[in-house]
Amino acid sequence: MYDKTVRRRRMVLGLLVVCSLILLTAYFGEGAGSPLHSVQRGFLQVVSPIQDGASRALKPVRDLFGWFGDTFDAKDERDKLRKELEQTRRQAIANAAAAREVDQLRKLVGLDKDLGVDQMSPVSARVITRSPTLWYSTVSINKGTGDGVRVDQPVINGDGLVGTVTSATGNAAIVTLITDHTSGVSAVVNESGVAGVVQPAVGNPNDLLLEFIRRGDRIATGQTVVTAGSRSQRYESLFPPGLPVGRVTKVDDTELNVYQRVHVKPFAQLRRLDVVQVLTDPLGARG
Structure with a gap:
């Protein structure tokens, strides 16, 4: 029974194929x-x-x-x-x-x-962290005592003075910036030699004050302020002389005070520090 069904289907399929061939031949021939x-x-x-x-x-x-x-x-x-x-x-x-x-x-x-900074044994370092305050009063660098970095050494960048090393470990150190409230730098007005102390202005991270400038001393806006260094044989400053600190932006002449208030904008952009140098031998340039 199964074989008959298969043979019947095969016959039907064969007839359909033959009919198709006949129709195609007739179609294309007509x-x-x-x-x-x-x-x-x-x-x-x-x-x-x-x-x-x-x-x-x-x-x-x-x-x-x-x-x-x-x-x-x-x-x-x-x-x-x-x-x-x-x-x-x-x-x-x-x-x-x-x-x-x-x-x-x-x-x-x-x-x-x-x-002549190269005579002060500079150690280049990268800033790795910044203190989480508006003023960024401290930064951490990736060089430490293993690289010759010690506490109280000055730190600069390409614009000028940045701060001083206040803590150091084997491979890292903390730098306190010149805008920190504990900072104080002996400085002079480069054009006149008038001397004072640079300290941070309260409430403004971009403003420093050149303090203890007498009212009779002539200070003008645009003049530059640099580190004074030490001229005493008994005391050596932490900073060598001549490091750029900032530029005078304003002078407040208060009649009730013996001293003028000299505002100084730091040359270094302290909130954008990436690379600095620690002067491991700041007195080296003096011989």
Whole structure:
């Protein structure tokens, strides 16, 4: 029974194939006005409206699937663009930081040449942390006693005086900035030699005060303030002479006080320190 069914199906399939070959041969062998071509045109006339209706009915479904496809493609493209943007942003930040560091190193080289800092055994260090206060009164650097860094050594950057080392371990140190309330630097006005002490102004991290300047001493805005160093044989200053500290921005002449209030803006941008130098032998330049 099974074999008869298989043979019957094979015969039907063979007849269909033969008929198809006959019809194809006749179709391609006849002209455009032949009966087979007429049947084809009639079939198309009947089926075309059905196909058009079905196409219109299914268009919302096709559009819906197309919308889903476009949405997924758009999300993938959005994620790709976000990753590219993030990579570009990180690269831009790295480039800006590198450019800032190169600029600070270039200034340090210039300061070395101008002031003979290379004779003071400078140790270059990178700022690794900053104190969490508005004034950034201290910073930490990645060099310590193992590199010759000791407490009370002066610290500079390419613009001038930054502060002093107040604590040191084997591979790190803390630098107290000149804007800290405990700081005090003997200084002179470079153009006139008028001497005083630079101390931080209360409440303004960008303002220093050159204190103990008598009212009779002539101080003008725009003049530069540098470290005085020590001229005494009994006492040596922590700072060598001539290190740039800042520029005079304003002079308050108070009639009720013997001293003037001289405002000084530090040369060093203390909130943007990346690279500094510790002068491990600040008296070396004096021989």
